[in-house]
Amino acid sequence: MSEAATSQEQYYVPHHSIWPVVGSVAMLMTAVGAANWINDSTGLMARPLMFAGIAVFVVLFFGWFGAVIRESLSGFYNKQVDISFRMGMMWFIFSEIMFFAAFFGALFYARMLSVPWIGGEGHGALTNQFVWEGYTAAWPTNGPGNIGGTFETIPAWGLPLLNTMLLLASGVTITLAHHALRAGHRTALLVWLGATIVLGGVFLYYQAHEYIEAYQHLNLTLGSGVYGSTFFMLTGFHGMHVTLGAIMLTVMWFRCAKGHFTRDNHFAFEAVAWYWHFVDVVWLGLFLFVYVL
Amino acid sequence: MAHAATHDHVAHDDHHDHKPQGFIARWCFSTNHKDIGTLYLIFSLLMFFIGGAMAMIIRAELFQPGMQLVEPDFFNEMTSVHALVMIFGAVMPAFVGLGNWMIPLMVGAPDMALPRMNNWSFWLLPVAFGLLLSTLFMPGGGPQGGWTLYPPLSLQGGNGIAFSILAIHVAGISSIMGAINIIATILNMRAPGMDLLKMPVFVWTWLITAFLLIAVMPVLAGAVTMLLTDKYFGTSFFNAAGGGDPVMFQHIFWFFGHPEVYIMILPAFGIVSEIIPTFARKPLFGYQAMVYATASIAFLSFIVWAHHMFTVGMPLGGELFFMYATMLIAIPTGVKVFNWVSTMWEGSMTFETPMLFAIGFVILFTIGGFSGVMLAIVPADFQYHDTYFVVAHFHYVLVTGAVFSIMAATYYWLPKWTGHMYSERWGKIHFWSSVISVNVLFFPQHFLGLAGMPRRIPDYNVAFADFNMISSIGGFWFGLSQLIFLGVVVHCAFFSKVKAPARVWEGAKGLEWEVPSPAPHHTFSVPPVLKPGMLAHDDVSH
Numbered sequence: 071m072s073e074a075a076t077s078q079e080q081y082y083v084p085h086h087s088i089w090p091v092v093g094s095v096a097m098l099m100t101a102v103g104a105a106n107w108i109n110d111s112t113g114l115m116a117r118p119l120m121f122a123g124i125a126v127f128v129v130l131f132f133g134w135f136g137a138v139i140r141e142s143l144s145g146f147y148n149k150q151v152d153i154s155f156r157m158g159m160m161w162f163i164f165s166e167i168m169f170f171a172a173f174f175g176a177l178f179y180a181r182m183l184s185v186p187w188i189g190g191e192g193h194g195a196l197t198n199q200f201v202w203e204g205y206t207a208a209w210p211t212n213g214p215g216n217i218g219g220t221f222e223t224i225p226a227w228g229l230p231l232l233n234t235m236l237l238l239a240s241g242v243t244i245t246l247a248h249h250a251l252r253a254g255h256r257t258a259l260l261v262w263l264g265a266t267i268v269l270g271g272v273f274l275y276y277q278a279h280e281y282i283e284a285y286q287h288l289n290l291t292l293g294s295g296v297y298g299s300t301f302f303m304l305t306g307f308h309g310m311h312v313t314l315g316a317i318m319l320t321v322m323w324f325r326c327a328k329g330h331f332t333r334d335n336h337f338a339f340e341a342v343a344w345y346w347h348f349v350d351v352v353w354l355g356l357f358l359f360v361y362v363l
Numbered sequence: 364m365a366h367a368a369t370h371d372h373v374a375h376d377d378h379h380d381h382k383p384q385g386f387i388a389r390w391c392f393s394t395n396h397k398d399i400g401t402l403y404l405i406f407s408l409l410m411f412f413i414g415g416a417m418a419m420i421i422r423a424e425l426f427q428p429g430m431q432l433v434e435p436d437f438f439n440e441m442t443s444v445h446a447l448v449m450i451f452g453a454v455m456p457a458f459v460g461l462g463n464w465m466i467p468l469m470v471g472a473p474d475m476a477l478p479r480m481n482n483w484s485f486w487l488l489p490v491a492f493g494l495l496l497s498t499l500f501m502p503g504g505g506p507q508g509g510w511t512l513y514p515p516l517s518l519q520g521g522n523g524i525a526f527s528i529l530a531i532h533v534a535g536i537s538s539i540m541g542a543i544n545i546i547a548t549i550l551n552m553r554a555p556g557m558d559l560l561k562m563p564v565f566v567w568t569w570l571i572t573a574f575l576l577i578a579v580m581p582v583l584a585g586a587v588t589m590l591l592t593d594k595y596f597g598t599s600f601f602n603a604a605g606g607g608d609p610v611m612f613q614h615i616f617w618f619f620g621h622p623e624v625y626i627m628i629l630p631a632f633g634i635v636s637e638i639i640p641t642f643a644r645k646p647l648f649g650y651q652a653m654v655y656a657t658a659s660i661a662f663l664s665f666i667v668w669a670h671h672m673f674t675v676g677m678p679l680g681g682e683l684f685f686m687y688a689t690m691l692i693a694i695p696t697g698v699k700v701f702n703w704v705s706t707m708w709e710g711s712m713t714f715e716t717p718m719l720f721a722i723g724f725v726i727l728f729t730i731g732g733f734s735g736v737m738l739a740i741v742p743a744d745f746q747y748h749d750t751y752f753v754v755a756h757f758h759y760v761l762v763t764g765a766v767f768s769i770m771a772a773t774y775y776w777l778p779k780w781t782g783h784m785y786s787e788r789w790g791k792i793h794f795w796s797s798v799i800s801v802n803v804l805f806f807p808q809h810f811l812g813l814a815g816m817p818r819r820i821p822d823y824n825v826a827f828a829d830f831n832m833i834s835s836i837g838g839f840w841f842g843l844s845q846l847i848f849l850g851v852v853v854h855c856a857f858f859s860k861v862k863a864p865a866r867v868w869e870g871a872k873g874l875e876w877e878v879p880s881p882a883p884h885h886t887f888s889v890p891p892v893l894k895p896g897m898l899a900h901d902d903v904s905h
Binding site for chain 2 (some may be wrong): 101166
């Protein structure tokens with residue numbers, strides 16, 4: 071890392087930046103496009119606008135993170151700035167945990183409370199008798215209305231178990247990559263980091279395979295009652311986070327290859343590793359509560 | 364090298380030590396906590412008047428029984444969007460704006476910890492509220508099921524549903540990023556010697572508020588995402604025929620919603636805890652108790668959510684638990700109220716406008732707190748639920764609570780922001796006009812609610828006519844009074860000739876009064892050296 075002649079004692083406050091406003095424009099385009107699209111609008115203001123917004127986001131990421139990387143390489147960031155970044159990432163991951171908590175909460179509520187109640191348990195006897203007569207609580211279920219038609223579920227001990235192994239292994243490989251980085255072994259770093267990306271990619275491949283299987287052969291869809299809803303929302307949002315994590319890992323691979331990081335100064339790598347462990351832990355919760363139990 | 368912290372860097376070779384040149388560059392591309400704080404406050408004021416205009420329509424329709432002015436659908440849009448605009452567009456951004464302006468000044472930091480993200484947090488708000496307000500002009504209109512968005516009612520609209528839900532997502536992203544920034548600033552950017560238990564109470568309340576925001580805004584995002592997929596992608600989260608449950612939405616929503624109401628009041632507690640000691644010329648009574656009470660309220664806020672749903676059906680054990688847990692909140696809140704009163708006790712008090720609003724806050728917020736305890740009682744709530752009593756309750760805590768505190772803060776710090784004094788005479792006129800009219804507006808609503816008038820209706824039994832007319836007169840009066848506020852602020856910012864000193868108020872303590880008025884564009888580029896007597900709470904004994 072180059073040592074710039076900046077005073078390290080002072081907190082680096084960047085000059086004005088266009089990227090936040092670009093981000094807001096991207097957000098507006100994406101949101102308007104997406105909202106029009108799901109309202110079945112077909113014009114330029116629907117899907118094309120959404121994809122244009124996403125394209126602006128991509129430009130934004132290159133621009134904004136590019137500026138941060140250049141500042142970092144120029145040595146503008148002192149220890150205190152580093153701590154701000156760490157806190158930012160930690161609290162961001164905490165917010166993500168709470169986002170998943172909402173969906174896990176929905177799963178637990180449906181399984182433990184609402185489904186038994188419409189099946190007549192507890193205070194639900196009359197509900198069952200007068201509204202949903204003949205419905206017996208069970209899990210999996212698509213409810214007394216048999217919403218989406220009869221379906222089968224993905225067995226836990228096939229692909230999901232394999233995926234669990236893949237993600238756990240990727241948690242090990244990224245740690246090995248981190249150790250290699252700290253020891254200054256760039257080749258080992260690139261190999262282990264590459265292995266992590268490959269494991270994440272294979273996970274996503276199998277996850278896609280599982281979705282295709284569910285839709286084409288098991289009649290298990292997003293519309294399969296509350297089981298299908300919770301199953302696809304939880305695994306779907308997790309899959310999106312794995313995708314995001316894999317993209318970030320890939321960026322880290324190129325940054326490692328370019329020699330952006332030193333033994334002591336590689337917060338971006340650590341942040342991505344934290345994120346990767348977070349999606350790993352969420353998966354363990356999913357595997358247990360969505361597939362096994 | 365006066366401001367080494369703002370050095371030129373590779374992307375920008377121009378060297379600014381002072382305000383960036385150019386209107387667009389300064390206000391759109393800013394990384395300066397003061398400019399961004401100003402943007403937040405202006406945005407909040409704009410939303411306050413937009414949401415206020417909706418309230419005027421509501422009170423005009425309710426001026427007399429019978430359908431008077433607007434269609435029922437439009438009336439429902441007004442109640443729903445008024446609430447969303449006031450909560451997410453006026454009150455929350457006002458507190459974030461105050462935090463942006465004051466937290467770095469109060470803890471001796473050069474800026475917010477993550478200055479670029481700070482700007483994005485702000486600039487997402489116009490996007491969110493552009494999306495939300497645009498729904499009013501769409502086929503099917505804006506949200507009509509209330510700000511709580513309960514399904515299935517909230518899903519029975521037109522194209523606007525997708526826009527309103529995405530608007531909430533965007534506003535939520537803004538809040539989360541703002542909160543992360545505030546936490547990082549408070550925990551990482553304090554001047555040497557500014558220990559946690561020496562921080563101003565406003566900073567403490569914002570630290571705890573920011574934690575609440577990060578914990579619950581994502582839960583709201585999850586809840587409205589499920590609404591979106593139920594409406595557009597065939598999921599059954601809130602559809603009993605598919606095994607889901609509409610009540611599940613209410614549980615998830617209020618798990619967010621109850622901490623949310625403390626998000627809107629804890630910074631208010633902080634503001635009042637700054638102002639009362641200044642004008643009583645006494646240190647805050649029970650500083651540490653204030654901090655611990657704030658933390659207790661925040662903790663309790665996570666375990667009381669179902670008191671919003673006592674009548675929807677819950678096992679008896681649940682009703683009891685949520686009733687007692689809710690009543691517990693009165694204890695730390697009572698600690699705060701008694702501490703404010705004790706601070707004033709035997710103080711050498713003067714009654715400038717900020718102090719008037721702060722005292723108004725203490726009295727009127729406490730009335731709102733009392734009606735809250737009444738609502739916490741399950742059997743009583745069966746009677747009060749969804750009546751005007753609830754409307755009166757939450758307007759006492761939000762208008763005479765949160766909004767009064769924001770106005771108190773504005774008068775208190777406006778001279779620091781602008782470098783000029785506002786007109787004390789017009790400030791006092793604004794206060795007295797507001798405090799009388801707001802009681803004319805909301806106090807009769809208690810009686811209406813106890814007599815059984817339901818909320819969110821455009822028409823009502825003639826038995827409720829008199830109190831509604833009084834309430835509406837109070838409403839128009841309160842609405843007009845806020846034009847005085849606008850006038851005072853604009854006059855102070857652009858026309859006032861009276862220069863403000865660095866220590867605007869005689870009894871004020873804290874780092875923000877150590878810098879000149881107006882506060883220079885960059886402050887504390889070098890951390891300040893704390894001296895004895897500089898801070899309000901530097902001699903806290905354990």
